[in-house]
Amino acid sequence: MLTVLVCVLSVLLVATLLPLSYSQHYLIRSCDFIRLQVFYVALCGLLMAIYGVSYEPSVLSILALVMAVVILAIQGMWIYPYTWLASKEVASCLDDTPHSIRIMSANVLMSNGKCKMLIDLVKKHQPDLLITLETDLNWQQQLSCLEDAYPHRVYCPKDNRYGMHLYSKYKIKQQQVCELVEDDIPSIHILFETADGIEMQGHFIHPAPPSPTEEDTSRPRDTELIILAKALKNNKRPTIVAGDLNDVAWSRSTRLFMKISGFLDPRKGRGFFNTFHAGYFFMRWPLDHLFHSHGFTVKHIKRLEKYGSDHFALLTELVHRPQNENQQLDDEMDVQQAVDELQMPAHSKRQVPTFSE
CATH class of the missing domain: 3.60.10.10 (Endonuclease/exonuclease/phosphatase)
Structure with missing residues (x-):
């Protein structure tokens, strides 16, 4: 199970790192689109890795934990400004103006x-x-x-x-x-x-x-x-x-x-x-x-x-x-x-x- 998890996280890590390049090839740029999906899957991977480290520590479980954290950190940096946790770039209109x-x-x-x-x-x-x-x-x-x-x-x-x-x-x-x-x-x-x-x-x-x-x-x-x-x-x-x-x-x-x-x-x-x-x-x-x-x-x-x-x-x-x-x-x-x-x-x-x- 841990082997499968590491393989999945490896694919997600590649999809996370590829868009950091300036390449404009569609295969590279398509990885920009799936940041949310990668984040959610990596979050599930993190929970599984934490479980593995807690109950059966091993090189694979620690590797999976590190990879999941790296993926979440990088993807989170890109998508964070669009979450409710971030500051609003444009102020809200607080009155009932019809204009x-x-x-x-x-x-x-x-x-x-x-x-x-x-x-x-x-x-x-x-x-x-x-x-x-x-x-x-x-x-x-x-x-x-x-x-x-x-x-x-x-x-x-x-x-x-x-x-x-x-x-x-x-x-x-x-x-x-x-x-x-x-x-x-x-x-x-x-x-x-x-x-x-x-x-x-x-x-x-x-x-x-x-x-x-x-x-x-x-x-x-x-x-x-x-x-x-x-x-x-x-x-x-x-x-x-x-x-x-x-x-x-x-x-x-x-x-x-x-x-x-x-x-x-x-x-x-x-x-x-x-x-x-x-x-x-x-x-x-x-x-x-x-x-x-x-x-x-x-x-x-x-x-x-x-x-x-x-x-x-x-x-x-x-x-x-x-x-x-x-x-x-x-x-x-x-x-x-x-x-x-x-x-x-x-x-x-x-x-x-x-x-x-």
């Missing part, structure tokens, strides 16, 4: 035929901004019943699972659909005006994931994140970035995005909000994200009910409080080293719209 912004992001799964379930979710939660991903012409037609409630819209239907649609109750003053890194993988960028007359920017992305069926490496995904981060670094307007990043919240590339842009993650200190995979409770991680600039507080974050997709929808409600200066939690990442090691481009021929005044 909030509700953003709902939903990767619909293009082949999902349960359109009505998503429509019911939208009608129930009434987001001000609705971002749908993997939407094609069929989904556009099915969601046409929302058009009266959302007079401002940006459509980019595609049949390659990278279509995007944006539905807004707020006036969209400027809009642009871009292909920042790869052809046929769009992103939507808007300048909109809230009900209070405040101009804000929204940037909605869905880069390709590193996988054997998509991209051999994470470079296209990482490049899109860093291009966006650099473009928004010194932005003066309140800004929101949302979408399916095909990356987990604690990965090096997502942390690098936040470090460069200075944006905040309202999930920190509040929970993981795992949005994928909706069909397998034991294999879930946070793939759908929302980041924002300073000057917001959080009223509500919720992972919504199932609607037939392999993703859950994410609903985030923010309150604009320009006097509120949230603090980005300390991150000792060396930005220049990370950019160099990941071989991120210094410049891009495709520019992110920032809607300069």
Whole structure:
């Protein structure tokens, strides 16, 4: 039994150490996704190892104990900021102000035929901004019943699972659909005006994931994140970035995005909000994200009910409080080293719209 335990912990240790490298190969980067699962299995391994050391001390039981502790320490370091034990990066809104912004992001799964379930979710939660991903012409037609409630819209239907649609109750003053890194993988960028007359920017992305069926490496995904981060670094307007990043919240590339842009993650200190995979409770991680600039507080974050997709929808409600200066939690990442090691481009021929005044 101890031999089996040591073998299992050895595999988990390899999966723990591999992502520490800067390799962008999909096999390496996929280990970022399973940190929670590795942590839970290692925790079970630790309990078994403690039992073994207590009742039958041996080299194998001690080795298993040490390996489990090392795995838990490393994995815990990555996932801790998203637990309830950590400090909140974004303050909570403690009053009942009606002046909030509700953003709902939903990767619909293009082949999902349960359109009505998503429509019911939208009608129930009434987001001000609705971002749908993997939407094609069929989904556009099915969601046409929302058009009266959302007079401002940006459509980019595609049949390659990278279509995007944006539905807004707020006036969209400027809009642009871009292909920042790869052809046929769009992103939507808007300048909109809230009900209070405040101009804000929204940037909605869905880069390709590193996988054997998509991209051999994470470079296209990482490049899109860093291009966006650099473009928004010194932005003066309140800004929101949302979408399916095909990356987990604690990965090096997502942390690098936040470090460069200075944006905040309202999930920190509040929970993981795992949005994928909706069909397998034991294999879930946070793939759908929302980041924002300073000057917001959080009223509500919720992972919504199932609607037939392999993703859950994410609903985030923010309150604009320009006097509120949230603090980005300390991150000792060396930005220049990370950019160099990941071989991120210094410049891009495709520019992110920032809607300069």
